[in-house]
Amino acid sequence: MKKVFVTGAAGFIGSNLVDRLLTNGLTVTGWDNFSTGQELFLEDALKHSGFRVLRGDNLNVKALTDAMVGCDTVFHLAANADVRFGLADPSRDLQQNTIATFNVLEAMRANGIKTIAFASTGSVYGEADVIPTPEDTPFPVQTSLYGASKVAGENLIQAYCEGYGFEGYIFRFVSVLGERYSHGHVFDFYRQLLEHPQRLRILGDGTQRKSYLYIKDCISAVLQVMQMRTALGTKHRSQVYNLGTTEYCRLTDSVAWICEYLGVEPNLDFTGGDRGWIGDNPFIFLDTSRIQKSGWKAQFTIREGVIRTLEWLQKNQWVLARK
């Protein structure tokens, strides 16, 4: 791994990954269509001579193929990353996640690049029967178009590993928090409380139990695996890792931390029901023993991740204006 291609390089996770790869001395080509990515997230990266960013879309397979020339490893992070709005336009997850991943694989194949890391999601487990959920939990039923499109990406990668000798690393993230976080419940709550500190509208009844992972821990886990190249020793030349902490919290815990940090005491206005939206999962908690066996361990608790996210949002309020 020397010359790395990162799709979604200007996104939350992508830009943090780019910074770390550059710090580690790698040469990085960033690729983003800037539909949700932010140029400001690449401010530091652009100071490195080892970095360049190209503006382009994963649905343009020709441009994507040209952009990848000379790279040896692809981190495929670009995606429609918001699980909540799939039903408004079901073609979005198909295009931006399933077909985009196919195009990334085809561009790799055209360039003779065989190593891919893929940002998948704990949402692929739907409403898991086994909690904490291990990677080899019973064949799940998909409950969201987002989850379905991410499984499709995973499965395409696995088939390319088997059929074309690719080497695949699939990371099923819980929700990630931290610097450059720009969608999700902490973002929504922070923006609401900035506008009206007296009340907070919460999707669901607040009992949802969720897991979160701090961005710097997330990047460390991904890179640890990519350095070990564990998939090479397996039957399928691909490997799946859950990424998360060993704890979960209730949505109301997170609300309490956010309110305490901001020094506000809003009335809580719950929309009701045990889930926030159709396809929401009331309890997400992944079994992370596999990644822990690699020696990786989260350095930050969920609470610390939430606080660091708030600190970053306070210093970067421009991001609130985006939506």
Added chain:
Amino acid sequence: MKKVFVTGAAGFIGSNLVDRLLTNGLTVTGWDNFSTGQELFLEDALKHSGFRVLRGDNLNVKALTDAMVGCDTVFHLAANADVRFGLADPSRDLQQNTIATFNVLEAMRANGIKTIAFASTGSVYGEADVIPTPEDTPFPVQTSLYGASKVAGENLIQAYCEGYGFEGYIFRFVSVLGERYSHGHVFDFYRQLLEHPQRLRILGDGTQRKSYLYIKDCISAVLQVMQMRTALGTKHRSQVYNLGTTEYCRLTDSVAWICEYLGVEPNLDFTGGDRGWIGDNPFIFLDTSRIQKSGWKAQFTIREGVIRTLEWLQKNQWVLARK
């Protein structure tokens, strides 16, 4: 279920399903692009006043939507059904299976049709660790583009059930045999032995263990489930059923039955290795207890299915000229 739409109506399974649906008194619209479907397979159906066939492609979502008007149930069987050649053109499974299924679901949504039966495959289990393989076996690793594209179809259906109130029935078939069978090992072996009865080229080393299901048993199982509408009582409004017999055979068993039937004693020319092609699975045997609990039971053994296939091929040698 009164007015039924069948994609892939002119195919092997599709045309047999159409005949049974018409016998049962339903009104049927058949849809096929005739890329592999055969007009002759619809000869009987076209004598029924309750049947019409429309020529069209699942990639044309507008035509598909128009064709479905007035139907209440969709049997989605159209697919690139050959697992072996995915690697030669990986876009084929994506287009004809994944995107085609998405289009079928969108056409249904546009028409307010909510009930779908889907022809999936035991290939979704890849090389299963648990044999016989139950529907809820550990989250599998895909080993073929075909399997990956069928999982993608299953998962889209599940997400539509959750998000749009669809009712989904997913059938994971083993290989199906019988009248109008026109690709697979019995077809290949029969054609070879017709050309040169002295030798038979066999992919792999012949030790592959596979399961087969006779077409009439397959159709009975599908219709039994569709009449019970078991998915309505489940959390996800979708249901998955393995379809197969309670036996499997070695490839060499099948070779012996075929040679005995034809009265030939060819030299067997094994290409070697424990599988026939990249992504082939050396042992397919599904746990069918779930479908058996519905009261369905296969009426024909694998051997009987092979013999009936040979009988049909002998009477319909025109089908051999197709490839």
